[in-house]
Each structure stands twice: as structure tokens, then as C-alpha cells.
Amino acid sequence: MSSGSGVQYYHHGRFRVAGGILPNAITAYRTYGDPANPCIVFPTCYGGRLDNVGLLGQDYMIGPDKALDPTMYYIVTFALFSNGESSSPSNTPPPYNGPYFPAVSYEDNIRAQYAVLTKELNVKKVYCAIGFSMGGQQAYYWPVVYPDFVEKFISICGSARTSMHNKCFLEGPKAALVNSKDFENGFYTKEPQFGLRAFGRAYSAWAYGQTWFREHGYLLGGQNSSLEDFLRTGWEGGFLGTWDANDLVTLLHTWYHGDVTLVGKSTFVATHDEDGFAGTLGAIKAKGLIMPSKTDLYFPPEDSEIEMSLMNNGSKLVVIDSIWGHMAGGGANSADDEFIKLEVQKFLDPEAQP
8 A cells, every 4th residue: 555645635616517517526636656657547436435434445556566556657546526525415515415416427527537637737648547346437438538648548347338237236225225214315414324234235245256155255264253244344334434325326326327438429430330339439549458357247247348349459358267256356355456466567567577
């Protein structure tokens, strides 16, 4: 882990998003390393926070012995809108507070991150955009929204658009949260514990492969004594006290509507395929490294294989052979971390490899 700059905040002023306007939008970010080095953008995933509180931290890949070395690269981590650090339902004053917060797209986030890079940090080009899960989807968006600004991108356990099966999965934990007796249609006045606990439990089984459960991975090497311990400490505790319920719902909406085609239709020349997906991916100029997990239940490798077949830019597909499911890409275990580190390092600096 590298300490970095601490969380900083960029004020955009009036900022248009998919669902309307944020009068004073804020993007939270951290920097690591020397600004003179090649810039790497590393945005958060669902559950990810720059302050490393709660479910997932954001610096697990950053360090001299990690995939992203701050002595070689200038690394900028960004908090998604609605993660509780950037503008979110929980920290935005009326009239856009709580359930009144507007819908936000991935494209909105990329535009906001671009503004921080160019207006605040004086970055002229991004060497690589990298991310896990929702961060991996943002990595796909970067070369679509700003095709001449990004040289490479790495999507770990992500996709260029959210599949129908992925959307169906998301409906489960969302329903558990918004239909709980204490969610109050988003107008709760204290933490909706019933809803957050139900949300975590409904989500939990999807994050890991079936073999991981069969082999009692939920015991985490003795940290837990039972499946109930795993659910209570990891998946209820991961949200309670750190995640606002409206933030979770709004952020889930961003994930649900992820689709680079929505950008591609206005960015690239129209194509003859039915929905523009092939045309959008085929027009990406940046070289990509696509790293799905073999056992991911909602970003499966089959989706990545289809996306790879539509790109004509020398991108590479490397499947993480893991039983850890989706969490293989999120710093959950040392073996997968090491595999990802070596592949990322080869991709970022191929000439340095033996």
C-alpha cells in the first residue's frame, strides 16, 4: 500500500449529468507518485472508497511491489459519483439530497475525471485507464469518450456494457434494500439497517464462485467460524456504518445502465450493425488488456470473449483461473493478486519483461 496524497476534492461548479444538473458537483480523488511520470487512471468499483473504509479500499493495487508502482507511474484514483466521497445523495444539500439526487452515467463520471486531470492536474495524456468491476467498465468507457487521450486500458472483471443477466442479478439486492421496512422510499431519517443487511446478504453469493463455497472459502482461513459469521461480518458489516442506502441505489443505477454504445452512437461514425456495439468496440484505438475471472457469475469470461472478437486493435484477453469468482479481481487473495500484477506489468511495460 502507498500512502498517496490523501483524499482531495475538485469542485466542478454546475455540472450536467444524465438525470439533470448538480449545482456544485464534486469529484474526490487521490494521487500517487511523480506527475512527470506516465499517468494511470484507477477509478473505484461498487463498494470501493478512496479512504479504504468499508467493503473495498482503492489502493490494494498500488505500491512498489504491486501492479501499479508509484515510483514508475503517476497514479490518479477517482471516486465514482454516489460512492459517498464524490457528489452523492448522502452529501449533497437540498434540493438534490437523498432520493432527489439525479441519475448519473458512466460517461458523466469520465467527463468529470477528465476535467480533474486536465484542469487541476495538468495531465496531457493518460497512459492507461485501469479498473476492477465498475472500474473495469469505466476503463472501457475512457477510450470511447476520449479516444485520443488514452493509450491503453485494462478491464479487470468488467465489461463494455452491462449484460441482461448482470442486470437481473442487480435487481435482487436492490429489491431487498428498497422494499425493506426501514428504507422509507429513500426518506429514512436513520440508517436503514434491515435494508442494508438484506442488501448485503442478497449480494453475497454472487461475488464468489460455487467451488469457493464448496471448499469453504467463506471461512477465510479461520477468520470466520461459519457461513453466518461470513455474512454478518463481511456482507452486513461491509455496508453498515459506512455506506448510505441512497448512495448504493444511485450507484447501482450507473452500473445497470452501463453501455459504451450510448457514447459510441454520438462519438463514432454510424455502422450497419443493429445496436452499434460492434462499431463502437471496433473503433477503439487504445490497446486493451481484458482480464475476466473464470468463475465470475455476473461478468463472465464469455462476455469478454465476445467483446474481444469485436476489437481490432491488438487487445489481449487473459482469463484469471480462479475459484474466487468476481472477487478474484478485487484484491481478495494473494495468488490472484500476483497473477494480475504480472500480467498488468507486462502490458504496461512489455520491454521491461524478460
